[in-house]
Amino acid sequence: MTIDSPIEAASSTASTEREGEPVTTANERTVVDNASVKALLERGRTLATPVLRAAVDRLAKPMDTVAAYHFGWIDAAGRPSEGDGGKAVRPALALLSAEAAGASPETGLPGAVAVELVHNFSLLHDDLMDGDEQRRHRDTVWKVHGPAQAILVGDALFALANEILLELGTAEAGRATRRLTTATRKLIDGQAQDISYEHRERVTVEECLEMEGNKTGALLACAVSIGAVLGGADDRTADALESYGYHLGLAFQAVDDLLGIWGDPDATGKQTWSDLRQRKKSLPVVAALAAEGPASRRLAELMTADAKKSQAEFEDxxxxxxxxxxxxxxxxxxxxxxxxxxxxxxxTAIAALDTVDMPGHVRDQLVALADFVVVRQR
Amino acid sequence: MTIDSPIEAASSTASTEREGEPVTTANERTVVDNASVKALLERGRTLATPVLRAAVDRLAKPMDTVAAYHFGWIDAAGRPSEGDGGKAVRPALALLSAEAAGASPETGLPGAVAVELVHNFSLLHDDLMDGDEQRRHRDTVWKVHGPAQAILVGDALFALANEILLELGTAEAGRATRRLTTATRKLIDGQAQDISYEHRERVTVEECLEMEGNKTGALLACAVSIGAVLGGADDRTADALESYGYHLGLAFQAVDDLLGIWGDPDATGKQTWSDLRQRKKSLPVVAALAAEGPASRRLAELMTADAKKSQAEFEDxxxxxxxxxxxxxxxxxxxxxxxxxxxxxxxTAIAALDTVDMPGHVRDQLVALADFVVVRQR
Structure with a gap:
């Protein structure tokens, strides 16, 4: 099947005059069923949040409070808040994943919560390592509660993820934990690559894709297979679902990289030119540097000069x-x-779905989610 | 059974004139079979190190190098070194644990390596959180390679621990991973308590023991049960071994707290009065504060005044x-x-062993290890 991509539609009219406009424009050709995706994300959030909150309540003080702040359930002063807990794509995928294996969405729930815990473990640590001060329109945990709490609560969420799965006590839970562990290791590898690329002058497109596959693809792949594994799916089915999730993750990250440069700060919650300010060697940058021509050469010259500047000088x-x-x-x-x-x-993500026998409505929803990922504005 | 404790022997002659002398003095009444303990620790180190090194080699660059530095296999410049990898009590316990269940010591090897990985994950993160600059007579990882690498490599070792166990793919491995996860959560709880106690004027003896049980007892408990679980032991046996390990951990920590104040810097690799410099509310301190009398009152006055000083002022x-x-x-x-x-x-630790049916020589070695823990100088 082919999809008339809103991204392609938008970029085919690319001009240097459009800064501040949406990167991707949903137009009449968009086939994304927004209501269906909204309902799907909402279901994931509604089912996973109470289980997630109960898990976080197990943490010793003050880690429970710090985690509740991170998830947006309370503000910095400890008052209940209706914070932005993120898009919650992963829990939605984990529940659909169980349905793909013919099980109930609830079967995937421990997987949804475990993946969300690992995702947030990595956010807590990455924000500290990267020195990022804002996440989801709020100060990051290390800014509010200090570096030690960011490290500690991250560690606790990671351990909690394994605990939630393993206390199911089934062979399926063991297999699910193993897949989650593999994904987490890749996540950490990806962050290591991301950090080391910051200190290098040139990064190839292939290296960037490998890093993004580790940092984003691996955990989305796990989210979309973990429910099926908990529902008793065999490895072949789980691997095919992982393949869908991995490429979905790379599509997600490519859009993220576009939003990191040309995104609307009001929608993304990040500064204008966010990734450029941080001198990130994201996909648009490495692809531009890999190209021939005067623009690529001029960009390379500027970046070589930029690399000699201090971060403070650069941000000014x-x-x-x-x-x-x-x-x-x-x-x-x-x-x-x-x-x-x-x-x-x-x-490629959609093609991977064709190798799995699953209920038609589940496949439709996985396709709709993939469409959503590439047209989102935040 | 009763043991004439070298600790009691030493402390019964306690005087304020002995600073710099060993905290614990092995004398002729010592029943510890040092040669046997040395052989036991050596066996643990010899069997576990190659597996540990192979595990660390799986890490993406530069995490493999950072981890190798942490374990003392290379120096800060990357040259091979014969560093001090620590006492290696945990691997020795994990191998004995398998033998306690009638299995070969090698059966406990993945457990030994997993526990050692979790232990070192916690060292990497704790040293950073606590601002500790020295470990095993060398600069800590965050001092040499920066805070981001200390966080990242800690995370990677934690993930690797689960991976090593779960790739065994057996039901026993699932049970072992669950116990390791529970222990890791307690370890993290203990560090959270340790940090929060630093900011409080008074900590009770009970709170201190709970914290030390979490920080030290839980993982030693896991070490001494994980081999048995991998060897097919039932939960009752594993729980009894855990009980031995938990109380062994508390004994270990009590000695550590003595060494933290009165230890010989040449043996411990720490500064003189190390725990006092860091204003740690360790067992000797909280027990002294909980006592009646003029010395306790004077100590409390000094500590109240000390609490108002900056760390730099205090260290001077x-x-x-x-x-x-x-x-x-x-x-x-x-x-x-x-x-x-x-x-x-x-x-209490030795008493827990009496509830488990195990080969006599294994029991003897567990007793010898417990004896060693309370007479060690480092």
Missing amino acids: FDEAEFAARAALIEQAGGREWTSQEAQRQHT | FDEAEFAARAALIEQAGGREWTSQEAQRQHT
């Missing part, structure tokens, strides 16, 4: 400096290539 | 200031109480 740049770099990335084809890459990964 | 203290505090702790009975507590925990 005028907005126009970042805009100039974004324009060069676009002129060198980095934006267009990344849009097409999101589409390619989307296509 | 003259040696005599720390010596005065150590003398007050001893006069208030904190040193004596902690020595006796080590002995009480030792007795």
Whole structure:
């Protein structure tokens, strides 16, 4: 099947004059059933949140409070809040995953919660390692509660993830934990690569894709197979679902990389030119540097000079400096290539579904979720 | 059975004039078979190290190098080194644990390596959280490779521990991983308590024991049950072995707390008065504060004043200031109480062994290890 990608539609009219506009424009050609995806994400959130809160309540003080702040359930002063707990794509996938194996969505619930715990463990630690001060429109945990709590609560969420699964006490839970552990190791490998790439002048497109596959693909792959494993699916089925999730993750990350440069700060909750300010060697950047031509060469010159600046000096740049770099990335084809890459990964993800025998409505929802991932604005 | 504890022997002659002398003096009444314990620890190290090194080699660059530095296999410049990898009590216990269940020591090997990985995960993170600059006579990982690598490699070792066990793919491995996860959660709870106690003026003896049970008891308990679980032992046997390990851990920690104040820096690799410099509310301190009398009151006054000082101000203290505090702790009975507590925990640990049917030579070695733990100088 082919999908008329809103990303391709948007990027085919790419111009350097569109900063601040949405990266991806949902237009009349969009086949994404937004209501269905919204319901799916809502179901994941509704079923997983109480179990997640009960899990977090097991933590010793003050880790329970710190975790509750991270998840947006309370504010920095400890008052109940209706925070933004994120898109909750992973829990939605884990419940669908159980249904793909013919089990009830509830069968996937411990998997949904475990994956969400690992995801948030990595956010807590990555924000600290990367020095990121904002997440989901709020100060990050290390900013509010200090580095030690960010480390400690991250560790606790990771341990809790395994505990939630293993206390099921079944052979399926053992297999599910093993897949989760493999995914977590890849997640950590990806963060290690991400950090080491920051100190290198050049990163290849292949290295960037490998890093993003580890950092984003592996855990989405686990989310979309873990419910099936808990529902008794065999390894072949679980592997095919993982393949869908892995490529979905790469599509997700390609869109994230577009939003990191051209996203609307009001929608993403990040600063303008966020990834450029952090000198991230994301897909649009490495693709632009890999291209031929004057824009690519000029970008490389600027980045070599930028690398010699201190982070403070760099962040003090005028907005126009970042805009100039974004324009060069676009002129060198980095934006267009990344849009097409999101589409390619989307296509590969959908193709993986064709190797699994699953109820038609489950397949439709997995397709709708993949469509949503590539058109989202945040 | 009763053991003439070298600790009691030493502390019964306690005087304020002995700073710098060994805390515990092995004398002719010592029943510890040092050669047997040495052989046991050596066996654990010899069998576990190659498996541990192979596990660490799985890590993505540069995490493999950072971990190798932490374990003492290379120096800060990357050259091979014969570093001090620690006492390796846990691997020795895990191998004995398998033998306690009638299995070969090798059966416990994945458990030995998994426990050692979790132990070192916690060292990497705790050293960073606590700001400790030295471990095993060398700069800590965060000092040499930076905080991000200490976080990341800690995370990786934790994940690797689960991976090593779960890839065995057996029901026993699932049960072993569940016990390891429970122990790891307690370890993290203990570190959370330790950190929160630093900010409190008073900590009770019970709170201190609970914290030390979590921080030290839980993982030793896991070490001494995990081999048996992998060898097919039932839960009752595993629980009894855990009980031995838990109380062994508390005895171990009581001795550690004595060494943290009165230990010989050349043997421990820590500064003189190490725990006092860090204002740790360790067992001798909380026991002294809980006592009646002028020494306890004077100590409390000094500590209230100390609490108002900055860490830098405090570390600049003259040696005599720390010596005065150590003398007050001893006069208030904190040193004596902690020595006796080590002995009480030792007795409880040995009693737990009586509920398990195991080969006589295995029991003898577990007793010898417990004896060793309370007479060690480092």
